[in-house]
Amino acid sequence: MDESSAAADSFENGRYKYIHDIHNGPPEAIDVHRIVLQRSSQKKLLIFCFLALLLFASPPFFFFVQQLNLLTTLPWSLLVGGLFVRLLSQKLVKKESVIILPAFGVQLETQYGSGRTIRRFVPISKILKPVLNECVTPVTCYWSLALIIRGEEELMLVFKELYPPVKMLVPIWKAICAAIDVEET
Amino acid sequence: MKSHYEKSFDQHRTKKCPVYLLDQYGYVPIANKRIVTKSVIWPVENRFITADPQLYPTSTVWIVFSNEIVLSWLRANGVFLHEPKIASFFFGLKIPDIMSENGKHRILMVSDFFFPNFGGVENHIYYLSQCLIELGHKVVVMTHAYNNRSGVRYMTGGLKVYYVPWKPFLMQNTLPTFYGTLPIIRTILIREKISVVHGHQAFSTLCHEALMHARTMGYKVVFTDHSLYGFADVGSIHMNKVLQFTLADVTQAICVSHTSKENTVLRSGLPPEKVYVIPNAVDTAMFKPAPERLSNNEIVIVVISRLVYRKGADLLVEVIPEVCRLHPNVRFVIGGDGPKRVRLEEMREKHSLQDRVDMLGAVPHANVRSVLITGHIFLNSSLTEAFCIAILEAASCGLLTVSTCVGGVPEVLPDDMIVLAEPDPSDMVQAITKAINILPQIDPQTMHLRMKKLYSWHDVARRTETVYDRALRCSSQPLLERLSRYLTCGAWAGKLFCLVMLIDCMLWQFLQLWQPDRDVEVVPDATLTSFRPEEMSWDSETLR
Numbered sequence: 236m237d238e239s240s241a242a243a244d245s246f247e248n249g250r251y252k253y254i255h256d257i258h259n260g261p262p263e264a265i266d267v268h269r270i271v272l273q274r275s276s277q278k279k280l281l282i283f284c285f286l287a288l289l290l291f292a293s294p295p296f297f298f299f300v301q302q303l304n305l306l307t308t309l310p311w312s313l314l315v316g317g318l319f320v321r322l323l324s325q326k327l328v329k330k331e332s333v334i335i336l337p338a339f340g341v342q343l344e345t346q347y348g349s350g351r352t353i354r355r356f357v358p359i360s361k362i363l364k365p366v367l368n369e370c371v372t373p374v375t376c377y378w379s380l381a382l383i384i385r386g387e388e389e390l391m392l393v394f395k396e397l398y399p400p401v402k403m404l405v406p407i408w409k410a411i412c413a414a415i416d417v418e419e420t
Numbered sequence: 421m422k423s424h425y426e427k428s429f430d431q432h433r434t435k436k437c438p439v440y441l442l443d444q445y446g447y448v449p450i451a452n453k454r455i456v457t458k459s460v461i462w463p464v465e466n467r468f469i470t471a472d473p474q475l476y477p478t479s480t481v482w483i484v485f486s487n488e489i490v491l492s493w494l495r496a497n498g499v500f501l502h503e504p505k506i507a508s509f510f511f512g513l514k515i516p517d518i519m520s521e522n523g524k525h526r527i528l529m530v531s532d533f534f535f536p537n538f539g540g541v542e543n544h545i546y547y548l549s550q551c552l553i554e555l556g557h558k559v560v561v562m563t564h565a566y567n568n569r570s571g572v573r574y575m576t577g578g579l580k581v582y583y584v585p586w587k588p589f590l591m592q593n594t595l596p597t598f599y600g601t602l603p604i605i606r607t608i609l610i611r612e613k614i615s616v617v618h619g620h621q622a623f624s625t626l627c628h629e630a631l632m633h634a635r636t637m638g639y640k641v642v643f644t645d646h647s648l649y650g651f652a653d654v655g656s657i658h659m660n661k662v663l664q665f666t667l668a669d670v671t672q673a674i675c676v677s678h679t680s681k682e683n684t685v686l687r688s689g690l691p692p693e694k695v696y697v698i699p700n701a702v703d704t705a706m707f708k709p710a711p712e713r714l715s716n717n718e719i720v721i722v723v724i725s726r727l728v729y730r731k732g733a734d735l736l737v738e739v740i741p742e743v744c745r746l747h748p749n750v751r752f753v754i755g756g757d758g759p760k761r762v763r764l765e766e767m768r769e770k771h772s773l774q775d776r777v778d779m780l781g782a783v784p785h786a787n788v789r790s791v792l793i794t795g796h797i798f799l800n801s802s803l804t805e806a807f808c809i810a811i812l813e814a815a816s817c818g819l820l821t822v823s824t825c826v827g828g829v830p831e832v833l834p835d836d837m838i839v840l841a842e843p844d845p846s847d848m849v850q851a852i853t854k855a856i857n858i859l860p861q862i863d864p865q866t867m868h869l870r871m872k873k874l875y876s877w878h879d880v881a882r883r884t885e886t887v888y889d890r891a892l893r894c895s896s897q898p899l900l901e902r903l904s905r906y907l908t909c910g911a912w913a914g915k916l917f918c919l920v921m922l923i924d925c926m927l928w929q930f931l932q933l934w935q936p937d938r939d940v941e942v943v944p945d946a947t948l949t950s951f952r953p954e955e956m957s958w959d960s961e962t963l964r
Contacts, residue, residue, distance in 0.1 A: 401941050401944075
């Protein structure tokens, strides 16, 4: 897309960073809201896991295979560690975005650490209303944004993996409400 | 880089006038030492300082986190206050002495018993919350999840209810895990900016846990006891010990009758000055008498209660045949269900009273009034009652009440509206005879109007508001002093309670490190009147 994009808003809050872009171009302005998990915590977590695995994967090899020396066991532990880190990066979320295409629908994206992206598209006619829910669990209470879909019993969560604070959810909620209102009129 | 306070401290020190920079407990945060001079007096309850104006004519006193009572006392005694604002979070010392803004409180009601379960305690919490909301306070209720009703619900008037997904394990009580509920209670207290925690019913484990955690975190706590309990059996002894633990450190307590106050004070060892008596009330708008007066040819006696041992169902079995024998024009209507229903049916069969005794089965609360207005007399045979709301409802409907003289029942109604009897069948039969004779003098409408003046939930809410005001004015005490109160509970129990509280404090500190208070988002006060997104007060400016 080569249209001009204006960074309308962006702010940070601890672990999450909220970025709001508006792409002005044919046919209409497209609203993009992104929530990025801060890199520092992710990287630290990865490094920590790698080191922990290195530390703990090596001794069992020494116990079981006593004839082998360090030179042969080290590549094995590195391999196992590397596999583990790759698996983890596939599960770790890098960022989640909400792209509002007016008169079309809403696209929800989840991008993982390994680059894998999962996209879900919801046509605008299927969305009844976006709602901000307070979810109560046995240990905590947090806000979540969900869409009420016509014809379905369950709510569709906009952010499946991340738990962004309510300050970041409110502009997205307002934007989706506005898009639906425009569609209805 | 010196802070603003440190700079002013130095400035004043050079002027050669004594400067006291103090917190509520007399500590100087900068120097971290305690100022105790000859003229400084520290009464035990309230940490006042008295800087004698004669000795220190130009003393500047800085108060950091104190409350209005201390400040006004100091001003009245001629002490010059520099920056007499309440400054909190000074130097990282955080003591949550949360003062309510403009006198309105933010109350958290905690109990295992709330709607959709039905009963006296649930009704009490609901009506009290509604009347407090009308007075301008904010009320949030916390209870456990019922079946699949879990999460946040809003009731009439914006009453927010948290159905926390902890499964009940025994008689509607949550599993008592001691520290399991600490995270969710801390989250709710911070996000709703609660100032007072109000627990209901001694039998509710969630209430005890919530009060314990609220005290650990420094909130003011009020407890209401709704029932009378015994002293002799094993269950009661354990329950009383738990109650002693909770009430050792409660800020204020409320009981529903003077008998209940005696009972609570004896069971828990609480000083009687801390206990207030606020009786329950009845919704007189809902319980109106029948529009036309019933004829006195056939006298109908109504009984509505759970048919269990506590409510005296066995007494009914003895009383009903005798009364039917003595008075041929008397009919009984029995509403309610329970284990003793079988005995009543047997009694009916044995004395062939099928046409004179109607058994209605369980009566939903919405239909209670329609059953009451079919009768002239209301019979209450319970063996123990702290305060009987059922007889209030009956009196509001214009029925004359005959009741056993137990617990708090004599305190409920004026003497001309009730006939009391010992819980003995022959005595009760005599009382019913007396009531039948008095019946022509009773006017239901007059009775209803009197009840309207005597009892109203708005009155209860106003009195409860006074209790909250007193609770918030009590000073916060440091941990050591609070722990010393637990030691008085008993030789072994005292030490055990202290240990429990210490572990709770440590867990709280750990939770504060794991998830600091500022990471818990505060719920914005959205008004429920408007539904359009543009009109909602959810601006990004107010949220930041």
